[in-house]
Amino acid sequence: MSAVTCTKEMRDFEVIHVYLQTQANPCFTVLYNRYVSKVYAKCISILKNEALAHDATQEIFLKIFLNLSKFGEKAQFSTWLYSITYNFCIDYLRRNKKHGELFTDDVEKAPDTADEVPDEALLQLEVDTLRKVLDEIPTADRMILLMKYQDDMPIKDIADILDKTESAVKMQIKRAKEKAQKIKDDLFPNTN
Numbered sequence: 001m002s003a004v005t006c007t008k009e010m011r012d013f014e015v016i017h018v019y020l021q022t023q024a025n026p027c028f029t030v031l032y033n034r035y036v037s038k039v040y041a042k043c044i045s046i047l048k049n050e051a052l053a054h055d056a057t058q059e060i061f062l063k064i065f066l067n068l069s070k071f072g073e074k075a076q077f078s079t080w081l082y083s084i085t086y087n088f089c090i091d092y093l094r095r096n097k098k099h100g101e102l103f104t105d106d107v108e109k110a111p112d113t114a115d116e117v118p119d120e121a122l123l124q125l126e127v128d129t130l131r132k133v134l135d136e137i138p139t140a141d142r143m144i145l146l147m148k149y150q151d152d153m154p155i156k157d158i159a160d161i162l163d164k165t166e167s168a169v170k171m172q173i174k175r176a177k178e179k180a181q182k183i184k185d186d187l188f189p190n191t192n
Contacts, residue, residue, distance in 0.1 A: 006030045012077035020069055028068075032061055035078070039085050046089040046143060060088050075157065082151070083161040086143065093139065129188060136183045141176035148173055 006015045006027035012034075019027035039060055043053035063084060071080055134142045147153045147161070159169045 008034065013073060016068060016071060016077065028065060031064075031077075035081055036061070038078075039081065042082065042085045043089055045146060046086070046139065047092065052092070056085075056088060056092065060085050063088070075160065079153070079157045079160070082147075082153075086147075086161050090143075129184065132187060133180050133184045136187070137176065137179050140172075141179055144169070144172055145176050145180065 006018050006024065006029075008030055010018075010030065012031065015027050015030050018024065019031075036057060040053055040057045043056040043060070044050060047053050047056060060081075064081065071077060075083075134145070137145075144158065144162075147158050148155075153161075155166050155169050155173075159166045162169065164172075
């Protein structure tokens with residue numbers, strides 16, 4: 001009987017199939033090595049603490065390891081993994097009540113503005129300026145903007161992760177961009 005091997009050249013679903021059939025640890029290691037830095041980066045961007053992000057990353061991969069058979073291939077593995085990552089971090093913040101209500105539907109509370117902030121207004125900000133602006137907006141707004149613009153996630157995937165409708169996600173992105181633009185204007189009034 002030959003040893004089961006998974007290689008880093010294999011696609012995610014191939015590695016998962018081999019792992020589920022054989023329970024070969026090298027297969028899970030391939031997935032872990034492929035995504036650990038991305039999961040850690042997401043955790044640190046949400047939790048803002050290296051030790052918490054490290055612990056969260058380990059717990060997320062333990063959760064993935066225990067639940068890999070539940071991955072139904074309805075979405076890409078990376079989307080499923082990010083969904084677990086975001087939900088884990090959100091649950092942690094909620095349990096610790098550091099940031100109050102995250103991802104509440106504040107559409108009724110917020111006044112509608114006539115002009116939508118164009119994507120280019122955020123995308124053209126210098127990295128340091130953008131970092132300062134993102135640090136000032138609420139966690140939920142920062143996370144949804146990062147999903148959309150840093151991770152380049154489709155609205156449908158964001159809606160699935162947040163368990164919201166696509167129109168609610170679009171409205172939340174619009175509101176987050178407006179908040180980011182206002183903070184940018186407040187922090188850096190002499191820039192365009």
